[in-house]
Amino acid sequence: MFTGIIETIGTVSEVKTIGGDVRLTVRAPKLDWTRVRLGDSIATNGICLTVIEKLADGFRADVSRETLSLTTLGNWKSGTQVNLEQALTPESRLGGHIVSGHVDGIGEVISRHGDARSERLQIRAPDSLAKYIAHKGSITVDGTSLTVNAVNGAVFDLNIVPHTLKETVIQHYHVGTQVNLEVDVIARYLERLLMGDKAAQPEKPGITPEFLAQNGFYK
Template structure:
């Protein structure tokens, strides 16, 4: 488990052939402390397993499934990546619960300055938007962020200068693909409401055909909540 607080901006040293599964080699320093082969490190929000660890960095395998559901396939030598070690049991919970299991990718629609902050508008598939909540949490490339505005097919986050400087967001531009992970609490609630819908395609179909939820203030009050 991760918290969405990026520890370090690493650099890609080597990638598999474009579109092919294989091994990533990543230059890093801070996340190497206490890291052993077999440990989990989030790379742009994707939970990967360290297969080798050296003084200069680590390697991790990426599968076809990972490439199909994330932006890791677009990485090239020199690309910056957000890195976070798995949370220690006695660690500080600075962000929100992040599993490192990407729900899909979104596209940066717009970036604009808002006084001392920068606002990113992210266009996302309906299956992801269904679980985006105003003022709720979302992980973008592994960064724990709060939803500032919500539209039918996009949402906005407002980002402080420190986060911009310490993450890949300082390198992002409109049109770039970003990894998105919905709040895990919302995913469990959706599963309870829609039963066996487990894949993005199933959730999108269920959301399109679902009747209005019976949940309301009066319903909850009548059932003791």
């Protein structure tokens, strides 16, 4: 578990393809790596990665094909900057909100403009995530815990204060930037709880072109 409070910005130094998936190397000299152990979890742009090798100034992690397909990691290359946060400990302060490091979808920055000393961002989320995004609720963007200032359908607004802008990769966002999104885990569990006994029933497949073709409606 994480808080969404970024500790430092790291830099991807290598993305190596091995057996169909990827081994990632990230370096961040400002982080105290003496506290990191093999098997520890590190949120990297909001993606929970497991340390398989410690370096003097970073770590290596294996990345599955599923993670590559569901996050922005598939587009990373040497030089990509990423937000880093180590996992919570019992002594940690929960400064942001409860973050799992399991990305729910990829959003896109559609607007950015200055507002006094802050920056205003608009991000379009996948339609499937819109129901979990609430005005003044919490959302994780590339691992950063943020408050939703406004929401209109699948588009939500953020106000980024100077400190957050300086200490995270949000400083590099522009129109078209793709970002990892994780919705509030409480909303996820609440939805499941409200299903009641229906939660135990398998989901029925929806009507798709493939379904219609398979059942002889058209060729």
